[in-house]
Amino acid sequence: MKSTRIGWLFASPALIVLGLFFGVPVLAAFGLSFTDFDLYALADLRNLRFAGVNNYTDLLQTPLFWKSLANTFYFVGVGVPLSIAVSLGAALLLHAPAARAKGLFRTALFAPVVTTVVAVAVIWKYLFHTSYGLVNWALAHLGVAPVDWFGDAHWAMPAIILFAVWKNFGYNMVILLAGLQGIPQDLYEAARIDGASRWRQFLHITLPMLGPVLMVVGVITISGYFQLFAEPYVMTQGEPLQSTVSVLYFMFDEGFKWWNLGRASAVAFLLFAIILGATALLLRFGRKRDLL
């Protein structure tokens, strides 16, 4: 009894800070999402109307919201598997017995994670430049006609996905590398004695043994990728034809460009529900497969 009280006492500074700076704002935002708080309301509270669930129903009828949702799902649907595949590939290469200068490569591949998004996004903007960019220059050598990366609505999102994958894969790579190092070597030795090929070893030893780690990586990556914002904010401002407006970008515009704080809060909670749903699905899948 007494020990629980002491426990609460020790936890209280953190809880108070969390409650004050996280709990209260979240509750306030939740309340705000049921009003039409905007500039007029800021001027005079008489102009504030209780909106019920109007913000939510309005959003569901706003084409740009659906478009931003589709863009975000596109980004998550392609970006997450690609990102994990690249991370896994890099981790396997680093883990391979033949690899040399492992420390150097590990650092080099991890480096993009610790760079500033804005700074590297500017550089990638140059790389993707239609006439003078390195990417199109390389493609030209392969005989591919120049791609208008940020001008063509079909290519802007793939360009952002490539950039995001490059920027983030190092983080998962390190986690997966730790996972790989935790797989007992004797499993591979036994498989080799049985005459299993490299591919079969990967399929039947590496992947299942990495299962729980992949699960964690998947959950983290999905919730992170749903919150796409900085990349389009710096590189495309949502253009062309709003093909790179993500849900968070939409929320930012609603809130801080148009000052519709009620609607913006509603967007935030919808996104929260979506991320919650996606991760819950993933966790359920994991539990069924006994990965957790």
Added chain:
Amino acid sequence: MRARTLVLGCLLALCACTHDSGVTTIRFMAMGREAEVVSDLVAQFEHENPGVRVDVQQIPWTAAHEKLLTAFAADALPDICQLGNTWLPEFSALDSLEPLQPYVDASSTVDPRDYFPGIWDTNVIGGKLYGIPWYVDTRLLFYRRDLLAQAGFDRAPTSWPEWEQQMAAIKAHGHYGVMMPLNEFEQLLSFGLQQSDPLLRDDGTRGNFESAGFRRALAFYARLFAQGWAPPMSKTQISNVWDEFFNGLFVFYVSGPWNIREFRQRAPHGLEDSWATAPLPGPDGLGAGIAGGTSLVMFRSSQHKTQTWRFIEFLSRPEIQERFHAEIGDPPPRRSTWKLSGLVHDAYAAAFRDQLERVKPTPKVLEWERIVQEMRLVSERVVRGGEPQDQAVHELDARVDAILEKRRWMHERDQRVAGSL
């Protein structure tokens, strides 16, 4: 370190309050380069007004809007600030601006008749004057004189039909007629302002884009692309608009006054005299342009209104405006400053002088910035996606009406209240 400065700042503030040393400090929030330039002028003002100090606070343009709104919410607005004139409706809706008409009436320096009427008008909201124009901005034609001559014309167009004729001939010579980046709304907006139909109706509570006027503007704009006179590109697709201009990719370019300096600096050897500026052509004869620019406003919360007004007067003096203009390059709002600075004799600026007599303000509602974005999106869908124009203006009006819903509700409520009194 920061904490110490803060404490020091608080102490200083306390001193300022308790000891009345006879010196009043007014806070002036200025943006970007304007803040740097104005700092040089402040010394003279302080010299002329020994009891007054001006504290210039520089904020970047990109953060200005948020910064001012948070300052409003926190009751920390400065005494005086520069505001883009499309922001005036917003801050007057917040009831944070001091009406300036009484000050102007008593002033011998600020003479409304000396200002370009369209620009002055942007500062009048609901019949009240809230700002004094500081510098102006509008869009007009930059063009390649040599290429236009090649196509067989010796002067810039003065009306839409003439312009179309010229662009058709230019296209036959292998150039684009005009560059109008699809991510900019100013071109279509200019064409829209040239019509007699207003862009919003019913006291700015409903869109008026289905009017005959705006339909005509949109049809003209869309035709430029449909005929292949204008390339359907956005800014990101053109690597360097100045290079392309001098490469001859296009002949006309609709842009603003800052580009005079850019074109002068960037003109390659041999092409220095190849370009010129001209006022915007309208449906029949020279047309209106956007009344853009920045105004000086005083906040109601200011404790030093007399001194602040004296500073606004100082910055509005033609000889001070001339010095300001020489540094910053933005055209001055007073005719006498134009005369004084010899700008009227500058061939490139002359077109702006001419255009400024024909500028029109955009609708004065705080939702305007949002509305104009919707207008741009619709025009992009028409040009790139081939959406029928009838459908486009109908959709646009529906969206604008939705944006203005709250304004409509407030308007009706206020009218009910006024009716019951």
